[in-house]
Amino acid sequence: MSYEKTKALKTEFTEKQIQILEVAETLFAEKGFDGTSIRDISKQAKINIAMVSYYFGSKERLLQSLIVYRTSDIKKQLENLIEEDLEPIEKVNKLIEIYINRINNNKGIYRILHFELSSKKREQNLVAFTEFRKGNLKYLESIIEEGQRKGVFRKDVIIPLITPTILGTFFHFHMNKTYFENLLNLTTETLYNNYIKTNLTKHIQQTIKALLIYEN
Template identity: 75%
Template sequence: MSQIELNEKKIQILNVAERLFSEKGFEGTSIRDISKEAKINIAMVSYYFGSKERLLESLIIYKTSDLKLKLENLLQENIEPLDKVNKLIEIYITRISCNKGIFRVLHFEINSKNREKSMAAFTELKKGNLKSVESIIKQGQEKGVFRKDVIIPLITPTIIGTFFHFHMNKSFFVELLNLNTEEMYNNYIKTSLTKHIQQTIKALLVYEN
C-alpha cells in the first residue's frame, strides 16, 4: 500500500488515531475510542480502514511519505555536498518535531511481531529514504569532500537518535537549559540542537585537516 486516497473525514480519523496511539499505545486504543473521539460512526471508521492494523499502516504512510518527496527533491538541488547534508538534517528534525506523535508510536511499535504487516510499509519508505541519503553522501564522496569509510546506514540513526534522546528527556533539558516555555524549547531544537547534529554529522563525513 504505497498511496492512500484521503478525504477530510479520513484525515480527521488519522489525526485522532495518532494522538490516541501516542498517548495510550496501540494495544490500549480501540477503534471505538478513535470513532468516539473523532465523532465519526464506528462502522464508518471500519469501512475506511478495515482494521486497526490497516489504520496504523495508513497513518504511517500519511505522516511519513512527504519526507521521501523532500529527500528526493533535495537530491536534485545544485548545492555543495555539505550544504545538502545540512539541509537533509534540517528536513529530518523539522519532520520529527512536527510529527512527534507518529514517531512516538513507531518507537513503541517497531519491534512488535504483531505489527510486522503495518510496519512493512514503513520499512519500504525507510529503504527509499536511505537510498536518497546514500546518493547525497556519494555525491560528496565523488567530489572528494566526504570520507570513503563512512557507514552510511548509521547516519540517519545518529540524527534521529540524538533528537529522541533530547526529546525523551525533555524535563531534564528544559530545567538544565532554562527552556521555560514551549516556544523556547521548540526554538532550541530548530537552532542549537539542529546545529549540534549538523556539526556531529560533519565530523563523521569530512576529512580531518
C-alpha cells in the same frame, strides 16, 4: 500485510479520513495500539464505527495509512533536495533540518512507531514504515556517494549509521526534556522548540560533518 498491498495504500485522503487518522494518532500515542479500539476511534471522531472500517478496513490498515499520511511529504522534500544545486555537505545539512523539523512537529507518530517497532508481533504490520526508511536511506546514500565522488566525504563512512546518529541525538534530547529545560533555562515551549530548531540542529550538523569530512 504484503508489500504489494502496502504500495496500494492511498497517499491522498479525504477530509473525513484525515479526521479519523488524526484522532487515531492521538489515541495510539496516548493508549498504545493494542489499548485503542476502533470503537474508541469512532467515538472520539464522532462518526459511526462502520465508517472507520469502510474507510480503512482494519485497525492495522489504519495504522499503515497513518504512517503513509505522516511520512509522504518527507519523501517529496527529499526528492526535491536531491535535485537542488547544492554542495553535498549543504544537502546533508538541509536533510538534517528536514528530519529534525518533521519529527519535532509530529512527535505523536514517532512515539507510536517507537513502541510498535519494539513489538515483534507488529513488525509485519509496519511494512509501510520499513519501505519509507529504505527510501530515505537511498536519498542519503545518493548525497553521500556524490560527496565521495567529489573527494569531499570519507570513503569509509558507514552510511546506514548516519540516520540513527541524527535521530538518536534528537530523541535523547527529547526523552530528557525536563532535564535539558532546566539545564539550558528553556522556560517556555517556544524557547524549547527554538533551541531544537537552532542549537540542537546545528550540533547534529556539526557531528555528522565531523563523521563525513576528511581530517585536515
